[in-house]
Every structure is written in C-alpha cells, then in structure tokens.
Amino acid sequence: MKKRLLTISATIFACGLNVLGQDAVRSVDASQQWYLNAGESTYVVGINERHMLQSLYWGPALPADARLPQAHSSGEWASFDTPANTTALEYPAWGEGLFAEPALKVDSPNGDRTLVLVYESAKVSKSELEIVLHDTVQPIKVHLFYEVFPQGILSRWSRIENAGSQTFVVEQAASAVWNLPAAEDYSLSWLTGQWAGEWQLHSELIQAGSHVMESRRGSTGHQANPWFAIGREHATTEDNGPVWFGELGWSGSWRMNVEGTSQNKVRVTAGYNPFDFAYVLEPGKSLETPKFYAGYTSHGQGEASRILHRFQLAEILPTHPNPKPRPVIYNSWEATEFAVNEAGQISLAEKAAKLGVERFVVDDGWFGQRLTDKAGLGDWYVNKTKFPNGLKPLIDRVHALGMDFGLWVEPEMVNPDSDLYRAHPDWAMHFPDRNRTEARNQLVLNLAREDVKEYVFNFLDRLVTENDIAFLKWDYNRNWSEPGWSEASGSANGSAEVAKQKEIYVRYVENLYDILAKLRAKHPKLEIESCSGGSGRVDLGILRYTDEVWTSDNTDALDRLAIQYGFTHAYAPETMAAWVTDVPNFLNRRSIPLQFRFLSAMQGALGIGGNLNKWTTDDMALATKLTAFYKDIRTTVQHGNLYRLQSPLKSESSHVEYVAQDGSQAVLFSYLRSQHFGMALPKVQLKGLEPKASYQVRALDAGKYKGEAVVSGAVLMGEGINLGLAGDYDSTAVVLERLETRR
Template identity: 55%
Template structure:
C-alpha cells in the first residue's frame, strides 16, 4: 500500500548514535534522549523520542519494563527542555494492573489489558497473549521516526511509523504488523495508532448523518466508558465520518471556535473503520483507531505483513476553528493528488437534473451550449450513456457507449464541448453491477456473496467483489480503455450502496474476511494506476453524497460530493459540518432547481448561488427551464466567484455565525493566506420580530493594513466605510442590510 507521508528509509546506526549522544534536531524535527543501557528484555534501557512541528510537541519513550509509553502531547515546549523517561503507572488495587493503567503507544492484548487494544491476535496453538516491547528505532529523515516493537517471546513484530508535519504539527501514524511464526497467526484487531490525554473535563465532537443529511456536528461530554465511532458498511459511510475532535473544558479553559485546547484527528481509510474514545477508570482518555474489528480476521503466514491505514492527529490551543484550519491546510498541502498546490476546481455543469437517464447526443450538446454561455469550465454528462442504461434497473457493469444514444461514440459530443472552451467529464459507477446486465449474466460469481444465500439488492444493484484480482483487472481495464479512447478530463466516480453478504468464496474460509482490507487496497491501486497513466484526468469521490469521504480516498481523488441534498438551506449546515474535517477546496457545491425536489422549498437563484459559492461551485439546474433572469444571475455571480475562488477554497476559513440549532442567521469568512483578500457571506433564514442581522466582527485580517470593501451581492447599512483598516473590520465590524426569508449577501475586502 502507498502510505502517504510515512515513507520508511531505515537508518538504525545513525539513530543509535544520535540517541547515545543526546543529539536533537531543530524545527519540525525528531529529538531523542536516552539513559544508557541495553535492550529492554535484559535491562532497563530507556529512550525518549520527541517530535516537534508547528506549535506542537509529541513525546513518548521506553519505560522501565520496555513498553513504549506516551509522555506528552500538547503545545510546543522549549528545544532545550529535557523530558524525563516515562515511568509506568502503578496498579490500582488488584483490579487494574500497571499494564492496564499505563498509556502505551501501541498496546497488545495481553497481561490483563482491559482497555481497547491496538493489536489482538490468536496464535496457531491457541495462545492469545501479546505483549509488545521496544526493540529498535529508525530515523528516515528529520521529521520521521520508525519504532520496532516485538512480542516478549513470539516472532511477531510491529513497526510504528511516525511523521510530523513541520508546518501544522499534524502527526501521521500507522503500523506494519509482521509475523515470522512457523504457523499462521490470525489478526483479529489492528489499529493504526493509539493516543492518550491526561485526566480532565473533555468534550467530544464528531460528525454524524444519513443519506441527504450528512456532516451533522455533534458535541458531548466525554464520560467513563467507551464512545464508539464506526462504520461496518464496507466504506467510510454517511452515518459517522472518521474524524474526531476533543476539547478541554475545565473551568479556566472553555473551548469555542477561536479559543481553547483541542486535539483532533482523522483516519485515512475508505473501508470499514472504528475510532474508540475511552475514558478509563482513572479518568484518562484514550483514542484508538484503525480497521473495524467487527467481522474482521486477517491471517498472516510467516514472512507476511499487514499495513494499517494512516491515522492523522493534531493539536491547537486556538479552538475548533484553528483545528479545522490546520487539518484543512494539511490536507491541501500534503494529501490531495496535486499537493502542495492543487488548482482551484473548475466550475462545472452536470446534466443529471436536466436529463436523468434520457441522455442523447443532441440533448447534451444543447445543454453544453447553454452552460458555456454562463462561463462554465467543465461539462459533465451523468448517468445513462452506457450499456442498456435507460433506468436504474439495468446496464451497470456494461461500460460500452450506447449506440442508440451516441451512434458515433462519445467523440462528437466531446468535440462539441471542446469547441465551446469547456473540458468534458463523465459519470461512472465502477464497483457495481445490475443483475440485468451482460456482465452479471457472464460472471455472477464476481459479486460479494455467500453461496446458497440470497443476494441483497439496493438500488437494483449488487457490489462487485473488488478484492478479487480478476474483478480488479476488469474494472481497471474498462476505465483505462474509456480514458484512452476519449478525451475525458474528469470522472464522477459514484458508489450507491453499502455492503451485504461480504463473502469471498475463492479463498479458504479462514481467509475470506481479508475482503474488507483487500477490496479497499484494490480500489486505491486502481485509482493510483489510472492517475499515473492518465495524469490529466481528475476524479470525484461520490457515494450517494457523503458516503465515502475520508483522507484515504482524498489521496487519490481531487474532490468529493458531500451530499445528494442540494437544498440551499440544508446545505448551510451540511457545509458547516463538512469544513470541520475537510477543506473547501474539495467540497463540491451545486446550484439546482427550485422548488427543491427533497423539501419542496422555493428559494431565489441569488440565494442558491451564494450558498454554493462557499464551496467549489457547480451548476446542476435544468438549464432548459431557467428564466433569462436566473441565467443572468448565474453568469454574473459565476464571474464574481472566479475572482475570489482561490481565497474561498484555499484560504483560512472562519465560521462567524453557525447555522445549526435553529439559528436565524449564519455567516462565514475566508481570508487568503497572505491576508491580501477576504470574502465573507451572510445568510438569514427568516427575519423574526424585526431583528437586524448581527454585526459581523471579521477575523484573520492584517490589523495594520487598509482594506477596500466591495459588494458581490447585497448591501451594508448606511454609513459603512468603503475603506478602513483591518483593525476596524475586526473590532468595529460591519452591519449588513439583510432581512426577509432565505436571503443572502456576499462581500470582498482587498488590501490596498
């Protein structure tokens, strides 16, 4: 597997020399201290390892028993400060041993561990006890570190991979588990990492949802016991997203958007996953995340390895807003395919609402002409172009161009789109098959199934078992052929159901549960191979909306589809939640028809445009039915958006007023990284009792600079200056003329 930002280049001798001499490295660097001694199995060798990046220090070390123990994770401490080697925590009476009470970096299930283990295995002889001790350390570069652990007697080792980002202090952690036992072992649970926080009052934040209602921010007190965040669905899921934040809420340290200590993290895995947040009996908090152990079993033969996903985590003392800004900048700069400088997303038009399955060459060309007149950059033809795809009952799996709809293939349409100065995109759903398809009739064994059991359909489709090599090769093959034979710039990659009957009867029974890992590995490998062979093709991850949004898929895709729900009022809360975990750069936001199909709510075109302009803008409305006035509004605001798009999508986001919990108002502001431009939006749901829109005190500007205010849409109150200092806009603030139902406004500030 490609492990982003955790490349391993062992340098054992150089690290041992550094440890022995007490050498440290400045910047976002590794520091190693040591108390001289031999390996932990024979004597109390104790080393301390320290990683510094941004405003964060992460420190851990080898305790007197040889276990790898976390010491500190928080604000950056002085380079010359000495961190003492860790000492294991004592027993708590006879019911909680020292092993159970000590915050290990990667704890094996053994020696009376009752907390969530990082690794649980069963050996061929039935032994299930695993105790991991420090063996050695490897430094790949000044920001990276590998630590090898090994069981105290069995030939099972774990290499922990660490890399800290020097700019943000975000730590990337993963593990490689290797067996050299004579007989196979069964891995029953494998985490990427475990993190620990000392006793305090904490608040947990996480994102929940459902289809058409994704990315709802939840906040609750961390209490004794476990809070499980997970997906068992084969993908990251609409229901819970693999992201968390934990804020410290002691009496003198209350967390809000811009204040307070926050620890946060996101798991880079697009399959079934689990994050466990656990307050133990001594009030400490542990966070463990990786593969979901439900229905999980991964056998390792001698010499085989299992690599976990990457678990990214960070710290800030500047509140939830700064936590999201750090993670979002890290994602843009380190994870996206075009990192560190991804291009702003093209403004797209998608044909779905205009045509659904009834696509024709003439109809698509007509839509393309209308889209080009609005300043659109990319024309995307959605479902219905292939096989016998006239409804959602047939055709999935048969990826040939329908000759009735496109007698001469896709080339005439693509040429037409190019002649209009747009590039061309296409919808696909590669991992699915309809029972009514040539592919399924030829290969019914290619779907996930348990022989002799029913095959559950959702949306009239089954899931191909991408874990199989022949299925993987078929999917890659038709996509490669499609992209080779046509000038396609973009794929909207959909995935419209969750798993059922996750059988893989090609393999022996004790190996079939590997399907959960191999399916996702093969998905990643297809995406990676396509990107190498077709480097100019961009890809969107779509899963009926936000069903597969995570840092794993974002290493291979350029954007994601947050929700099938494009109702602008609902989108305010969906987009608000989304931005806690993911950057605006990847958040596609469409303008669609009114009344909206889901809620039957009617809204103005300007309101719909402004909501979508807070993300990467797309148009999905039926252009054949829009009025001239609406078309004019789209064209005008699309032009205005392009002038500020980079600031909106890659700048520093400030959530000024939340749209959640029944708020009448909401507002966001984004400031370019050099503070030369700012864009802010205000929205009112429904004015009540004549209340005016709250004064917006802006954030993130250069207080000593002078900024000029101009309107994108809407007005400020009389007397608002056109030119004022950053200090004025942040301290005095600005009042908007904004009343009524479903109204919006947007403004820009330019540094003089």
C-alpha cells in the same frame, strides 16, 4: 492568477516551519525518549522500566532543551486494574490483563491469543520515526511509524509482521492509540449523518466508558466519519482553547473508540473495524494499517480545522503541494436523468458555456442498456441509440465551447440485469446458498478479486484513452452485504480458511486505491470525484486519489449551510463539491432565491446542476454574474483560511469568511434565513485580517453594504460590517482587497 497561486502554495507548505524552530524528531538516548515536534505541538514517547513503550506527553510545543521524567508504568490499581490498564501504553496488545481497548489481537497456532509487546529498536530519519516492538514469546513484531508534517500534523500507523515459521491470524489491528493527559472536563466532538443529512456535528462531555464511532459497511459511510476533536468543556470555543483532533485515512470499514478511564484519562484508538475482520499472516508476511493523522492547537476548533485544511492541500490531495482551484462545473443529471442523448446534451452544454461554466459533465444513463437504474451497470460501452457516433461529437462540441468534458461512472457495482452479471455472477459479493441482497437494484462487485480489479481498470483505462475525458464522477451507491469470498481460501484449511476470506475488508480497498493510482499515473490530466450517494466515502484515504468529494445528494441551499458547516470541521473547502439546483428542491420542496442558492454553493467548489432548459433570461443573467464573481474569489475560498463566524445551527443568520493565505483578499458570505419583528441584522465582526492594514470593500450588492469604501482591519474585526439583509432567504457577499501600505 498563476503567480498568486504559486505564492499561496508556498505559503501552505511553509506554514508551521517557523513554529517548529527545532528538529521535527529528536531522540534522547540516555532516557530512551523521542520528541516529535509538529507545528505548535509536541508529542513524546518513551520506554519504561518494563521495556514497554508509553505515551509521555501530547500538548503545546516544548522548548528544544526540554526533558521529561523517565517513563514509568503507573502500577497496579488494586488487583482489578493491572499496569496494562493504568499505563498510557503507546500500542497496547491484548495480553497481561489488558481490559481496555487493544490496538492489536492475534491468534497463535498453539492457541495463545495474547501478546506482550516490548521495545526492540528505533530509527530516526529526518521527520520520521520507526519504533520496533516484539512479543516476549511469539515471533510477532510490530513496527510503529511516525511522520511529522510542518502544518502541525503527526501521522501514525503500524505494520504487524510474522517473523516466524507458522501462520498467525490477526483479529484486531489499530493504526495508533492517542493518549491525552488526565483531566475531568474533556469534551468530544464528532460527525454523524444519513443519506441527505450528512455532516451533523455533535459534542458531549467525555465520561468513564467508551464512545464508539464506526462503519461496518465496507466503506467510510454516511452515518459517521472517522474524525474527532477533543476540547475542554469550559475552555474550548471556535476561537480559543485546547483541541486535540484527528482523522483516519481509510475508505473501508473502520472503528474509532474514545475511551474515558476511571482515572480521568482519555485514549483514542482507531483502525480496521474488528467486526467480521481477520487477516492471515503467513510466515514472513505483514499487515500494514491505515494512517491515523492527528494534531493539537491551543486556538480552538476553528484553528484545528484550518490546520487540517492546510495539511490536506499541502500533503494529501493528488495535486499537492500545488493545489489547483476546482473548475466551475455543470452536471446534466437533473435536466435529463437517464434520458440522455447527443442533441440534448449539446443543447445543455451551449447554455452552460454562456454562464461561464468550465467543465461539462454527463451523468448516469450514457452506457449499456441504461434506461433506468434497474439495468446496465457493469456494461461500460456507449449506448448507440443515445449516441450513434459515440461520445466524440459531444466532446468536440464541449471543447469548442471552451469547456472540458466529464463523465459519470459507477465501476464497483453491477445490475443483475446486465451482460456482465450474466457472464460473471460469481464476481458479485455473495455467500454460498444465500440470497444476494440488492440495494438500488444492484450488487457490489468483489474488487478484492484480481480478475475483477483487472476488468475495472481496463474498462476505465479504455474509456479515458478513447475519449478526451478530463473528469470522472466516480459513484458508489450502496453498502456491502454478503461479503463472501470463497476463492480467497486457496489451500488454507480450518479456521484459517474462514479467516482468509475475511481479508476482503482490506484487499478490496487496497485494490480500489491501486486502480485509482494506476489510472491517474497513466492519465495525469484526469481528475476524479469521490461520490457515494453523497458523503458515503469521504476520508483522507480516498482523498489521496480523488480531487473532490460529493458532499451530499441534498442540494437544498438551506440544508447545505448546516451540512457544509459540519464538513469543514474535517475537510478543506476545495474538496467540497456544491451545486446550484432547481426549486422547489426535490427533497424538502423548499423554494429559495437563486442568489442564495449560488452563495451557499460558493462555500466550496461551485457547480451548477439545474435544468437550464427551464431557466429564465433573468436567471441566466444572474447566474452569469455570480459565476464570474466566484471565479474572482475562488482561490481564496478554496485555498484560504476559513472562519466560521456564526453557525447556521444556532441562529436565523449565518456568516462564513475566507482569508487568502497571503492575506491579500478576504471574502464574507452572509445569509439570513428569516427576519423577525423587523429587527436589523447585527453587525458582522470579521477575523483573520491585519489590524493595521486598510481594505478596499467591494460589495456584491451595493445596496446591502452600509459602510465606507476603505476600512481598516481593526475596524472590520472590532466594530464589524453592517449589512442590510431583510426578509426571508436574503443573502450577500463582500470582498475585501488589502491595500498596499505607502512608504
């Protein structure tokens, strides 16, 4: 397994290098242009006659000797659309008659609220480019950063610098603006949701006007995710056609604006959400924006997803560029809820070990006076009534059973009924004289405060140091309200005093990242899951510090097919935690067979969350068989190329295929929700195989596979596989092992 994993990691890293075939960043000094080559795409910027930086090209890879015409502003379209609006500016500031979405807006001490950014300098270093712009009047500089990745991704971000002697206030700051070539038939895809209904995929034709996706919640949010994909209405499909795609790496309030102009141009602007936002720039200080990652492919939505998956494995996740397969976990929440104790957890651990589980996780209820969700948050000491001798006896038993140990925490929250809140009520976000809005009986700690940051890090460090903990399920169960921070104003006065408090939107998330980074550095074997009542905090910012995310509190196996379908458009299966839980499901009251529940959860990082005390002997036997089956295919599932063969949103059946990076193995999952009129399931045509190779077919259910034991890739992709699924909630899986060609 280790040798194969190293091969896969090397393949992930190398993917795209051969496609580049030229320097990642190339400068053409004569025309002041810069060519950035990422995978199968090229991105070009240049300086126009007004000394402003504009986007010149974003699309299929250009040859190494390609030269584009000199950058030139678009000119005025009547007096109502000045060049600031009609030119594809790379980073437009609000000024000089700009009415489009600005990337930057700054208040100056003299009341001037505009900027006009012109070119100052550029620096090329390997796969990176830095371009410096400055305002024509005020001492404001903007550093634009570009980084090219071989998987086909270009990362962009900005740093706004105060080079003067007076204080400025930033009111709006985007990471980047992406300009697409003019066309009339662009189609936007995006993801929305709610608690227990995340990752719903939408698409619509882009027309004149703005489509805004955002979170004002202090975190990424369930309601929208900072991901976009833009294709051509009649040309782009899952497998073919152009796609421009990207996602913002930020775990706080964010906004993404997709604007269609009257000239049939499209620009995508994203960064900090300007709502209730401000950042004080004192002399010599700067503000750096989150990274905005984007790419282009001519091979459809499926390839756009696979590029993002490979990039996340190779460049983003904490274990990059050698991603570790996620272990099979058991979580005790559904079995015990808050009624945890040493004997009960040991009993569950013994049952879980028999299934082949590799990690045992104790959920909420082990600490403080945590008998319900109304008390105890913030008091991170082991409850002596539930665990008289601490956690060590349980952890020792879990280890003796061959599993490692994990624990649930919610570090950023506090119950008003807690020792912590009684000692430090000022640590919770609040406005003076305003009632504090509770949600789930809890308040949000102001992590922007250094004393709160220190407290959170210290108790987590102590918890992990004193106990052999391999995994933290880090929860975050509400959004912000009353985001006050009166202590931040310091010596500031007037409008700067209020603006200083609004830095909470940046400082909080920066401190969160710092805690996670320090914790992982001190405990390098520790792994962390980002959980927020499901997918309330999933983005490429938090994934730099966490190994996986909790996809949804909705574990209904049928709903999960749709949820996971949307999730994989933006994020890698390795990061997608998925549990097998009991039926009838708590949310929909739906009862689905155990095998269907397992195969649904196998699309990502498999976990088991049912009450094992109630499982029958047959349930345990089937679960043991399916867990062993998953372990044999999980590297392909978690690190391979994903093909969404048939959407669960459009048919009674759905199919998902994974192909190992080295092509040695492929896995097909097939699901039939409901059969009608006795009609047989159509054959399933596979993708991503080698047409001339032969594959050994190994069916999970021998009676459901209707075909030969050895089949060529051409037949599997052309004619397809015949599966005998029937009735309601039937499912199966097929494994294909590539046979070595005899010479």
